[in-house]
Amino acid sequence: MFGIGTVLDKITSLFWGFGFLYHLGGGVSFPTTASLNGYLRDYGYPSVPEAYLSEVSGWRIFLKGYTVSRFSGSIWGGEATSGDKVVSIDGSYSYYSLGKLLTLKSGTFYLLPSVGLGRSNLTLTVGDNVVRFDSLLSSPGNVSTLRTDSWILTPEAEFLWRKEAFLFLGARLGYMLAFPKGRWTTEGVEVKGGPNTAMDGLYFNLTIGLGFVVL
Numbered sequence: 001m002f003g004i005g006t007v008l009d010k011i012t013s014l015f016w017g018f019g020f021l022y023h024l025g026g027g028v029s030f031p032t033t034a035s036l037n038g039y040l041r042d043y044g045y046p047s048v049p050e051a052y053l054s055e056v057s058g059w060r061i062f063l064k065g066y067t068v069s070r071f072s073g074s075i076w077g078g079e080a081t082s083g084d085k086v087v088s089i090d091g092s093y094s095y096y097s098l099g100k101l102l103t104l105k106s107g108t109f110y111l112l113p114s115v116g117l118g119r120s121n122l123t124l125t126v127g128d129n130v131v132r133f134d135s136l137l138s139s140p141g142n143v144s145t146l147r148t149d150s151w152i153l154t155p156e157a158e159f160l161w162r163k164e165a166f167l168f169l170g171a172r173l174g175y176m177l178a179f180p181k182g183r184w185t186t187e188g189v190e191v192k193g194g195p196n197t198a199m200d201g202l203y204f205n206l207t208i209g210l211g212f213v214v215l
Contacts, residue, residue, distance in 0.1 A: 016064070016065070016214055016215065017062050017063070017064045017065035017066070017101060017213070017214065017215065018062055018063065018064065018213070018214050019061075019062040019211060019212050019213025019214055019215075020059065020060070020061055020062070020211045020212065020213070021059065021060045021062075021168060021209035021210065021211035021213065022057075022058075022059050022209065022210050022211055023056070023057060023058050023059065023060060023071070023170065023207045023208070023209045024056075024057045024207065024208055024210075025055070025056050025057070025170070025172075025205050025206050025207030025208060026053065026054060026055045026056065026205065026206065027053075027054050027056070027172075027203065027204045027205035027206055028051055028052065028053060028054060028203070028204055029051070029052050029054045029075050029199075029201065029202075029203040029204075030050060030051050030052075030201040030202045030203065031052065031075070031091065031122065031176075031197075031198070031199050031200060031201045032197065032198070032200045032201045033047075033048055033049075033050055033089075033197060034050075035182075035195040035196045035197050036048065036089075036124070036195040036197040038195065039194075039195045040087060040126070044082075044085060045080075045082070045085050045087050045126055046080035046081060046082035046085065046086075046087055047080060047087075048078050048080055048087055048088075048089045049077065049078055049080070052075035052076065052077050052078055052091075053075065053076060053077045054073055054074065054075045054076075054203065054205070055073055055074060055076075056071055056072070056073035056205050056207065057071070057072060057073065058070050058071030058072060060209070062101065062213045065100065065101045066098070066099065066100055066101070067097075067098065067099040067100070067101060067112065067114065068096070068097075068098060069096065069097045069098075069099065069114065069116070070094070070095070070096050070097075071094065071095060071097070071116070072092070072093065072094035072095075073092065073093055073094075073205075074090065074091065074092040074093075075090060075091045075092075075199075076090055078090060085126075085127070086125075086126075086127060087124070087125070087126050088124075088125045089122060089123065089124050089125075090122075090123050091120060091121060091122040091123065091199045092120065092121060093118060093119065093120035093121075093152060093176070093199055094118050094119060094120075095116035095117055095118025095119070095152060095154050096116055096117060096118060097114045097115060097116030097117075097154065097156070098114060098115060098116075099112050099113060099114025099115075099158075100112070100113060100114070101215075103215075106215075107162065107215065108161065108162055109159070109160070109161055109162070110159075110160040110162070110215070111157065111158070111159055111160070112157065112158045112159075112160055113155075113156070113157045113158075114155075114156055114157075114158070115153070115154065115155050115156070116152075116153070116154035116156070117151070117152070117153055117154070118151070118152050118154070119149065119150070119151060119152065120149070120150050120151075120152045120176065120178060120198065120199035121147055121148065121149045121150070121199065122147070122148050122197065122198060122199055123145060123146070123147045124145070124146045124147070124148075125144070125145045125146075126144055126146075127144060144186060145186060145187075146184045146185070146186045146191060146194070147184065147185055147186070148181075148182065148183055148184045148185070148194070148197065148198055149183065149185075150178035150179060150180060150181060150183070150198040150199060150200070151178070151179050151180075152176045152177065152178050152179075152199065152200075153176075153177040153179075154174050154175070154176055154177070155174060155175055155177075156172055156173060156174025156175070157172070157173055157174070158170050158171065158172040158173075158207075159171045159172075160209070162215065165212065166210060166211060166212050167208070167209070167210060168208070168209035168210075168211075168213075169206075169207070169208060169209075170205075170206070170207040170208075170209060171204075171205075171206055171207075172204065172205045172206075172207060173202075173203075173204050174202075174203055174204075175201065175202050175203070176199055176200055176201060176203065177200065178198035178199055178200035179198075180198075181196045181197060181198040181200060182194050182195055182196040182197060182198070
């Protein structure tokens with residue numbers, strides 16, 4: 001004869017791995033900027049940083065221990081000034097991913113490897129540090145904004161700690177593989193011969209996940 005505990009175990013087993021989480025967090029990204037910095041130095045501009053603060057948000061659906069997710073984020077902090085010249089860079093990305101939940105300690109700790117596919121962009125602004133309005137109208141080349149868009153493939157692994165039934169803390173390590181690289185445009189016009197740069201490189205995020213998953 002089944003007891004209440006046995007019935008609850010059967011129900012939990014039936015729905016194990018189902019649920020939903022909304023994630024919010026931040027961290028650091030390391031896009032590959034070596035090629036870009038080589039171009040900038042050649043023309044007397046300061047180098048942009050190699051590491052950037054980042055923010056990320058998104059959702060994750062759990063389906064019997066597998067996951068379907070969508071995440072988006074951006075980087076900031078990429079401005080450098082040298083004399084009368086300034087360079088700034090920012091970027092954003094979004095991707096969908098599929099993953100598999102692996103139990104490290106039942107009810108508490110989990111590992112979630114996944115792989116995603118999405119889009120990213122980097123926007124580069126170069127020009128004079130201070131520009132007069134009338135000189136900008138007469139010579140728009142004093143400030144230029146260029147953009148490169150790429151597809152991204154994102155293999156990643158996330159360590160999840162179930163702090164409460166509705167609260168998950170996560171640490172995510174991944175790598176963005178961008179393709180193609182160096183396809184620059186400005187105001188919709190293709191720019192040839194640019195550096196082989198994109199939102200491509202290692203990233204690390206700390207996240208808070210709110211929701212409920214039967215685990």
